[in-house]
Amino acid sequence: MRRALAWLSPATLAGRTVLALLGGLLVFHFGSVWLLERGVRDALEEAREIHVADHAAMAARAIGGLPKELREDAARALSTPAFEAVWGHSGPAEPMDEAALAPLRVRLQRRAPELAGLHLRLGLAPANDGPRRIQGAMRLADASWVSFAAEAPDLAPVPTHASLASLSAMALGIVLASILVVRWITTPLRRLAKAAEAFGKGAAAPVPLPEDGPREVRDAARTFNAMQARIHRLVADRTQALAAVSHDLRTPIQRLRLRAGFLDDTEAQQAIDADLDEMEGMVEATLAYLRGETESEEPRQADLAAILSTLCDDATDRGASATYAGPDRLPILLRPLAVKRALGNLVDNALKHGGGARVTLEEAPGAVTVRVEDDGPGIPEAALEAVFEPFHRLDASRNRGTGGTGLGLAIVRQVVTAHGGTVTVANRREGGLVAAVRLPRQHTSKLDDATNARGTPPRSVLPPAAGSA
The missing domain is CATH 3.30.565.10 (Histidine kinase-like ATPase, C-terminal domain)
Incomplete structure (x- = not known):
């Protein structure tokens, strides 16, 4: 899986950064389009519910205020392709599915409160090739009925603040994905920084840094490994040279000390011994500093x-x-x-x-x-x-x-x-x-x-x- 991702990802750090930004923007864009489409659909459903509730309440109010001989003609006059109204002495012949449409009935009554006093009943019209329709019936004060048929709104309730919640969840997902991608991109850089810090503290031997990741990071790791090797070789050569010098210095120092012991002048002998002690101390201190004794303990x-x-x-x-x-x-x-x-x-x-x-x-x-x-x-x-x-x-x-x-x-x-x-x-x-x-x-x-x-x-x-x- 990791090799597949590495094969699909750009070779450069700039390319990976652009890919991460582009991916996040594309996700945000498509998510925004989806939220917009969903918001428009919800607005249409809400408008359709308002249309059905207003027309039903208007039909019941207008037809109920006319004499019975005029009600049938008035119902036809109030009908439109989207809302068909019919007046009759008796209720609907087909049973109404009250349980399934109860949420829709509640929403219609909330949008037109006068429908609550008309014993509103709802049901689904028989299925055909056209859009899904609902049929309803309202009982007037004289026990006659006004029936209607209209395009069915969405039966599920429209959630409140759905777009805001979805947008927040999408933004959170993009943030988390961006963090993971950025960590994936910067991991080789952090590894390079740790290796440089360890080498800067005086590692006794160079620690090769893996040469993987984006092209820039691979180049930096390759250069860093070469630098480690050169510095280590330089220090080793210098230390070896100093070791040889220190070894060669000890022999003449010991010979001088031995010859000073044969001097009759005690004061001169003590002065020479002091100078030789100082020389030995200087050599030992210099080698101790260059040796870096903290690295061998x-x-x-x-x-x-x-x-x-x-x-x-x-x-x-x-x-x-x-x-x-x-x-x-x-x-x-x-x-x-x-x-x-x-x-x-x-x-x-x-x-x-x-x-x-x-x-x-x-x-x-x-x-x-x-x-x-x-x-x-x-x-x-x-x-x-x-x-x-x-x-x-x-x-x-x-x-x-x-x-x-x-x-x-x-x-x-x-x-x-x-x-x-x-x-x-x-x-x-x-x-x-x-x-x-x-x-x-x-x-x-x-x-x-x-x-x-x-x-x-x-x-x-x-x-x-x-x-x-």
């Missing part, structure tokens, strides 16, 4: 409060000032290692540049917020957004002399965005900086969709972090 339930408490305890053990305030336990679905690394970067920044870190965890409906505050010099307002850019460093206190590669906040935003959250930094009125991370609590489907879109997350093509070679 499965989401699971983890205690965010425990992660923050551990980070603060580790900082305290190193002699730094770090405090935690918040609930003792707060389980949430996330990628624990990636989140710990991101929050650890915020704590380290506060310790290095602010002299201490105050970490708070707050719960809200549908989300949790982590705040990391320090008492440092803060950041210029113009640079509050720029600090999230990779390799961006400030020239004042937040420079290479205090450590760092300019990737700490870039990694934070990368991890938080992958979890469907947001991260911002702002200067405090009291001085210092506050970094706020907001993570949604109900993002299970988003993480699952990202994982399912990639399939089983592959291992990174990069080698282990620096220091493990």
Whole structure:
């Protein structure tokens, strides 16, 4: 059935849209014509009933007011091809079908109330080749009868507001049909948008998009699949090159460290070791950012409060000032290692540049917020957004002399965005900086969709972090 519809439908999106609009307009047009025809027919039936009721009442009134010797001639004078009247001393010889014509009799009496006092009786005339006719009889005050025959109106009552109800039902049907057709047309576009969103969030492998639907959508899907393949190949080549560079750098770094150990000048030895540590840190941070560690870890339930408490305890053990305030336990679905690394970067920044870190965890409906505050010099307002850019460093206190590669906040935003959250930094009125991370609590489907879109997350093509070679 679906293939048959696809074969009958136009190949282009514009053609399908025109077909949907044309189909709806044609249905509405034919429905309107049908309603008009029905309305005209109902109006004719109503006019026919009025004609029969008025002529019957007029005949009874005119004939009943004349002497008996003039009544027969008066009845013939009042007769027309559409209404034949006859006067007689006795009632109709043929039986009248009162039950079948009772609704019609009620309507005729409603249109000419004086017929109710004339004991109106109705029946069907014998069938012939002409139009269907009814016959009736009315008893006058002197017990004589006026009989008549006329073209039969519709025996069924004319419904009130029939056209309005039919038009409303037809409009509703067109709306429902249009919604279904539009959904059918736009389904490939929605599928393309979801695939683009999943790929934009950093899918580890390209997910081929089905190349079906209208011609424009097929072309877009084909181009999108080619773009995915090119980008994935470019990233893989770049990552492989960086992996080779990092591996080659570790060997001379270790040789330099070994040679520095034979120096007699302790101060020079310590300076060289510090430079080598900085080089190793830069290589490791760069590779961690480019590797995208969030893509190689499965989401699971983890205690965010425990992660923050551990980070603060580790900082305290190193002699730094770090405090935690918040609930003792707060389980949430996330990628624990990636989140710990991101929050650890915020704590380290506060310790290095602010002299201490105050970490708070707050719960809200549908989300949790982590705040990391320090008492440092803060950041210029113009640079509050720029600090999230990779390799961006400030020239004042937040420079290479205090450590760092300019990737700490870039990694934070990368991890938080992958979890469907947001991260911002702002200067405090009291001085210092506050970094706020907001993570949604109900993002299970988003993480699952990202994982399912990639399939089983592959291992990174990069080698282990620096220091493990």
